[in-house]
Every structure is written in structure tokens, then in C-alpha cells.
Amino acid sequence: MIPFDNRDGTIWLNGQFIPWRDAKTHTIAHGLHYASLVFEGERAYNGRIFRLQEHHERLHRSAEILDFQIPYSVQELNDVARELLKRQDLKDAYIRPAAWRGSGQMGVSAHNAGVNTVIAAWQWPSYFSPELLEKGISLKISQWRRPAPDTAPVHSKAAGLYMICTLAKHQAEAHGFTDALMLDWRGYLAEATGANIFLVINGKLHTPIPDCFLDGITRRTVIGLARLQGREVVEERLAPDDLARASEVFICGTAAEVTPVGKIDDYNFTPGEVTRALAEAYSREVRLPEQEQALFGQNLYGVAA
Ligand SMILES: Cc1ncc(COP(=O)(O)O)c(C=O)c1O
Known part of the structure; x- marks a missing residue:
């Protein structure tokens, strides 16, 4: 399997579409140390993401439950996910959005840590053989x-x-x-x-x-x-x-x-x-x-x- 940090493609990170290999985060991030990260798993069939709206509404809800806000609306996230499929010419794909508290503050309390948001998509036909x-x-x-x-x-x-x-x-x-x-x-x-x-x-x-x-x-x-x-x-x-x-x-x-x-x-x-x-x-x-x-x-x- 090709490692996930060494692939061709495009990832959307904090508002920018960037080359896949450049989608990095700092090692001192609240999400990494204290698991303040929420995510989704979505799937596209024939280039259409199934129940996209529900997934991004759940992502927002998941973040709210962890006491932080995702700085992009559900509609913005929907548009980004669709655009990622287009840019990479993906038809049957897995889409992975995530949001996590950042590096602005270190320690259990996290009010000023900031929030990062990412969406990646890659080809993925089936989970089980x-x-x-x-x-x-x-x-x-x-x-x-x-x-x-x-x-x-x-x-x-x-x-x-x-x-x-x-x-x-x-x-x-x-x-x-x-x-x-x-x-x-x-x-x-x-x-x-x-x-x-x-x-x-x-x-x-x-x-x-x-x-x-x-x-x-x-x-x-x-x-x-x-x-x-x-x-x-x-x-x-x-x-x-x-x-x-x-x-x-x-x-x-x-x-x-x-x-x-x-x-x-x-x-x-x-x-x-x-x-x-x-x-x-x-x-x-x-x-x-x-x-x-x-x-x-x-x-x-x-x-x-
Ligand atoms: C622990 C767990 N339960 C259930 C599900 C099924 O959820 P969904 O049908 O929304 O993918 C998932 C997948 O997201 C999961 O990770």
C-alpha cells in the first residue's frame, strides 16, 4: 500500500487546495496530544457523494460536542468535497474530512488553540474483498x-x-x-x-x-x-x-x-x-x-x- 503521506493528488487544508504531500500540521497540536479531533468518512459513487449534507452536519455536531466550532459552514465543506473529486477526477472514492484543535495553546485547556480543518479524497472501491x-x-x-x-x-x-x-x-x-x-x-x-x-x-x-x-x-x-x-x-x-x-x-x-x-x-x-x-x-x-x-x-x- 502506498503510504498516505506520499501520494499524488490535492488536499484541502484550512481554506487552500494544496499538493497532497504538503498537507502537514505541526507536531505540537492539541488534537494530536489530547485527541481533540473529529472526523467523517464519506463515499462517492459515480462521482456523487452519498448523503453529503448529513455527513457535514454530523461533523459540525461532533465538533460542538467537543466544545469547538468548525470555521467553515456545512455548505462550504460540501463545495470543497465536490471540488476535490473534480480536481482529482475521482468517481468512486472515500472522502475524509477532519477538524482538530491546533497549536495556539498547549495543555488540557484549549480555548485559544485554534482549529484546523482538512478534507482529503482518494480512490477506494471496496472495504472488504x-x-x-x-x-x-x-x-x-x-x-x-x-x-x-x-x-x-x-x-x-x-x-x-x-x-x-x-x-x-x-x-x-x-x-x-x-x-x-x-x-x-x-x-x-x-x-x-x-x-x-x-x-x-x-x-x-x-x-x-x-x-x-x-x-x-x-x-x-x-x-x-x-x-x-x-x-x-x-x-x-x-x-x-x-x-x-x-x-x-x-x-x-x-x-x-x-x-x-x-x-x-x-x-x-x-x-x-x-x-x-x-x-x-x-x-x-x-x-x-x-x-x-x-x-x-x-x-x-x-x-x-
Ligand atoms: C464506530 C462507528 N460506528 C458506526 C459507523 C457507521 O456510521 P456511518 O453509517 O454514518 O458511516 C461508523 C462509521 O462512520 C463508525 O466509525
Whole structure:
């Protein structure tokens, strides 16, 4: 893999489009030392970024939760992301915006540290290999748990929350699994390290209540698409034991899309019809022009999931 600091291309940093290799930050930055960084993961299909507005609204919200403001509006960020695709002639791409407290002040208090904002985009066709998608990925339940909402800013897509995701994923990989499944602080099923989870039980979709982890844009999209297919969706507390009742399991996220799960610890699942139908509907949805999408005009977060 080509290292990410040594690529051709253009990155937008603090208001300027600059050569990819020049997109540097100072080593003494609050974001680097104290994890005051928020980010997004977006995807473009056929040159169009799916749910762009929602991603940048979430980026703003994530920063506000960490008590700082991004100095560019959602509209400005949308325009920059689109322009980056154009300038680099990218059609199927991953887009990574981030904002972090800067170098104006060092120490825990950060009122005058300043804020940096970046957007990068690169070609990125698929997260998991086609063979893996066919039989489903494997998840290992992690010892690391999603924190309680009063111990961390759990609804911000903040770098600090990924410290335990990396540890969990490394541990899973060391045991031959694709990814980790994290429980929440109470021991209920929560999510994978970068994607939400759904169980199919008696033909209905069951998914954990996102009260201490990210309520993903893909999760909301999948819920909308499932309902259009006439499928009931239940948000509830799910215990690890509930995996025994599931006929199918899948994870979903911007990067993972809808990915079947074939195994969680000693539980085995066969990717089936429900997952396939939703994966196809999602794959169609993200590739359609906005006005032709099945959920066009629907505020994904406007109604109770
Ligand atoms: C921890 C975590 N959960 C869930 C998701 C899924 O969110 P989305 O569907 O908005 O990409 C992501 C990806 O951003 C994530 O990093």
C-alpha cells in the first residue's frame, strides 16, 4: 500500500487546495496530544457523494460536542468535497474530512488553540474483498466496551473514541477474525469498530438502541430501506445470547456498506435473503442521483428509527 503521506493528488487544508504531500500540521497540536479531533468518512459513487449534507452536519455536531466550532459552514465543506473529486477526477472514492484543535495553546485547556480543518479524497472501491462478502466476515466479541454516555462524548465521531476500536480490532485480527464486535458498558451488543450491527430474528430486523455509540447514516438508511421493503425494524437492547436466535447478521457503515457476518465467536450464520435484499437496495440507493433515491427528501434523523 502506498503510504498516505506520499501520494499524488490535492488536499484541502484550512481554506487552500494544496499538493497532497504538503498537507502537514505541526507536531505540537492539541488534537494530536489530547485527541481533540473529529472526523467523517464519506463515499462517492459515480462521482456523487452519498448523503453529503448529513455527513457535514454530523461533523459540525461532533465538533460542538467537543466544545469547538468548525470555521467553515456545512455548505462550504460540501463545495470543497465536490471540488476535490473534480480536481482529482475521482468517481468512486472515500472522502475524509477532519477538524482538530491546533497549536495556539498547549495543555488540557484549549480555548485559544485554534482549529484546523482538512478534507482529503482518494480512490477506494471496496472495504472488504468479494470472497469475504460472499461467506460473511467474522467478528470476535471484544473485551473493550463502548463507554457510558456520562464517561465519554459518545455521540461525537471523535478520534478519542477509536482508541479502543484499534485495540479491539487488533485483538480480533490476532485471533484470525475480520473485526471486533463491541458490547456496551452494560454488556449489551453495541457495534463493530466502524459499523453498526443488525440481527435478523424471525424475519424482523433487530438492532441495538444507539444510546452510547454512533447512530450511523448507513444504519438510518438501511432502516428506511427495510421499511420500504415492508420489513419490521425493532430497536432494542440485545444481549450476546440473542445471537443464538439470529438467522442472519450484518454490519453496515459508509465504508463497510451492508456486509454479511458469517461468524461471531462460536455462533455461525449463513448470509441469506434479507441481508442480500438490503445490500442490493443499499447499493442501488447510493448510486442513484439524489432525486431518484428511494429515501430522497427524507430526513434520516427526523423520525424515530
Ligand atoms: C464506530 C462507528 N460506528 C458506526 C459507523 C457507521 O456510521 P456511518 O453509517 O454514518 O458511516 C461508523 C462509521 O462512520 C463508525 O466509525
